[in-house]
Amino acid sequence: MNILIFIKQVADTEARIIIKGDHKSLEIENKYNMNFFDEFAVEEAMRIKEKNKDVQITVCTIGSQKAVEALRTAIAMGADRAFLLDGSKAATNDPLAISRILSAFAKKEGFDMILCGRQAIDDESANVGAMAAEFLGIPHVSAILKMEVVDGNAVKVENEIEGGRGIFEVKLPALFTTQKGLNEPRVPLITGVMKAMKASIPVVDPATLDIPQEAVAAEASKVTILSYESPQERPPVKIIEGETPEEKVKNLVKALKEDAKVL
Amino acid sequence: MAKDIFVFVELKEGAVRKVSLELLSKGKEIAGHFSSSLYAVLIGHNVKGIAATVQPYSDKVIVIDNEGLAEYRWDTYASVLEGILRKYNPYAVLGGSTVTGKDLFPRLAARFGSAIVSDAVGIDFHDSGIKIKKPLFGGKVISWITCSEDSAIFITFRPNSFGIEKGSLNGEVIEEQFEAAKDPKMNLAGTEKHVSEKVDLQEADFIICGGRGMKGPEHFQVLEEIAGIMGGRVGASRAVVDSKWREYEDQVGKSGKTVSPKLYIGCGISGALHHTMGMDTSKVIVAINKDPNAPIFHYADYGIVDDAFAVLPVLREALKKTREEI
Ligand SMILES: Cc1cc2nc3c(=O)[nH]c(=O)nc-3n(C[C@H](O)[C@H](O)[C@H](O)COP(=O)(O)OP(=O)(O)OC[C@H]3O[C@@H](n4cnc5c(N)ncnc54)[C@H](O)[C@@H]3O)c2cc1C
Numbered sequence: 001m002n003i004l005i006f007i008k009q010v011a012d013t014e015a016r017i018i019i020k021g022d023h024k025s026l027e028i029e030n031k032y033n034m035n036f037f038d039e040f041a042v043e044e045a046m047r048i049k050e051k052n053k054d055v056q057i058t059v060c061t062i063g064s065q066k067a068v069e070a071l072r073t074a075i076a077m078g079a080d081r082a083f084l085l086d087g088s089k090a091a092t093n094d095p096l097a098i099s100r101i102l103s104a105f106a107k108k109e110g111f112d113m114i115l116c117g118r119q120a121i122d123d124e125s126a127n128v129g130a131m132a133a134e135f136l137g138i139p140h141v142s143a144i145l146k147m148e149v150v151d152g153n154a155v156k157v158e159n160e161i162e163g164g165r166g167i168f169e170v171k172l173p174a175l176f177t178t179q180k181g182l183n184e185p186r187v188p189l190i191t192g193v194m195k196a197m198k199a200s201i202p203v204v205d206p207a208t209l210d211i212p213q214e215a216v217a218a219e220a221s222k223v224t225i226l227s228y229e230s231p232q233e234r235p236p237v238k239i240i241e242g243e244t245p246e247e248k249v250k251n252l253v254k255a256l257k258e259d260a261k262v263l
Numbered sequence: 264m265a266k267d268i269f270v271f272v273e274l275k276e277g278a279v280r281k282v283s284l285e286l287l288s289k290g291k292e293i294a295g296h297f298s299s300s301l302y303a304v305l306i307g308h309n310v311k312g313i314a315a316t317v318q319p320y321s322d323k324v325i326v327i328d329n330e331g332l333a334e335y336r337w338d339t340y341a342s343v344l345e346g347i348l349r350k351y352n353p354y355a356v357l358g359g360s361t362v363t364g365k366d367l368f369p370r371l372a373a374r375f376g377s378a379i380v381s382d383a384v385g386i387d388f389h390d391s392g393i394k395i396k397k398p399l400f401g402g403k404v405i406s407w408i409t410c411s412e413d414s415a416i417f418i419t420f421r422p423n424s425f426g427i428e429k430g431s432l433n434g435e436v437i438e439e440q441f442e443a444a445k446d447p448k449m450n451l452a453g454t455e456k457h458v459s460e461k462v463d464l465q466e467a468d469f470i471i472c473g474g475r476g477m478k479g480p481e482h483f484q485v486l487e488e489i490a491g492i493m494g495g496r497v498g499a500s501r502a503v504v505d506s507k508w509r510e511y512e513d514q515v516g517k518s519g520k521t522v523s524p525k526l527y528i529g530c531g532i533s534g535a536l537h538h539t540m541g542m543d544t545s546k547v548i549v550a551i552n553k554d555p556n557a558p559i560f561h562y563a564d565y566g567i568v569d570d571a572f573a574v575l576p577v578l579r580e581a582l583k584k585t586r587e588e589i
Contacts, residue, residue, distance in 0.1 A: 134373035164456035171448040222378035
């Protein structure tokens, strides 16, 4: 079975982010990780590989040369191969362009199953998985919490639905996005890290893929970021005065009623 | 061409979700600006009776009632919506950034080759069109985005992004028939829903969150009581969920849910960035923590520095009293 995983390198939540003077670009501190939800995808693929014969795990990402680090993390966890899709000329802010490129790559490489995180924690968009599945004409199930390979060509999954869980039987090929709760991602062993350091990671130019190039070029982006701004600052906290818990609660309720007007 | 606005109406246990009424309220404002029409799109089985709930908020209500639409699935819902959108050609389609919205909208946007902006929190006018407000990096940056208008723009908004206006319209109901095409490769073998009287965490106006400082699952009882009094929900930090004191669906934060209630109260929560990223858009934030240096006080509007166990029972009684006064 060929498992393909789409991953994304994202700024660490602790990374400092500065909005440049023109409000058109950002300066992001050099602290990046593999997207939190993608780790569950890599882990799940590893578990399938450990239980079944002839499983090959391929990871890919669209990004700059730097994104190779995230691919190496996936190899350290156990993935067999990795590809970097050069994002320098593509409309990387546009989920439509990203999913077109990823699906074209998937078509070229071939796959039985695609896994990716349920959303990226930088833009919280949650778009690329379902969009790539649409371009590939395959089913998808979002936010899976449990997966069982029934035989080589079907899986049973449980996923998060509104107010509960859904249980789906899906024929492969199909795409699944992974949610926290699916598994506990492993911490790479030192041998894995060594292997990842040495792995050669080919760079693929999206122009070599079978997609209308005008549809994925930076100029073709369907979405344009007009400006960036800082979030509104909250006024400093008002510490509620009082000698006893009773007094403090009384003063808090008064403030919530009279100042904040939320009671 | 008229810039008609469509709102995908989400239902929960046969009732219209609050987020849909928020979007209809905002949608009316946008359609008003463009002198176009606001359509509510109501899809499901036995939903004709529900049209009356959205009629006051919409110029037109499109209803597709069909047995194949009883349970939400992206394949059937997308096939029906595709039919509607091809027929009516709206300018923008709005939906909630909910489990369902996040599953359905990208599938449709890809099908139409359209612009999609998800998890937005605001919208405004720009040139002859619109611009959309979307937080990035857990709210550290706010972006404003414009979209190509050559096909319908798909946008999902976080619940609680807009207020609900009083509906004074009486939208015309239009019944449509479109086939609910199932993807034969995908079989829904069942669902497990925990029947819950409680409001959805993301839609709740009131959330009281407990952290590790609550010391154990048994101490969440008082939080449940307070949430009950306020008609809201109990949330939890990741430390609490990881300790299995509460379910993952209660987790607020970067790897949990993003919430923006009118009032958020954090008890025994330190205010780690991963947590505050999920709640700092709350309208009013109260923190109860015994450590005056806890980072949560940087985000809070009001703070009580004290032992949560001493404060919470008193708070419960005080809130009960305010409810009785109404
Ligand atoms: C990738 C990643 C994702 C994460 N995602 C999330 C997320 O989605 N949500 C989330 O919440 N966290 C998340 N975290 C974890 C986060 O970084 C913090 O570890 C977590 O939020 C801490 O939880 P806490 O505030 O309950 O516990 P602590 O940090 O241990 O804080 C406990 C607080 O309780 C106070 N306290 C103790 N006793 C009392 C008392 N009797 N009365 C009053 N106060 C008391 C203490 O002073 C302290 O401030 C994530 C971390 C990572 C690495």
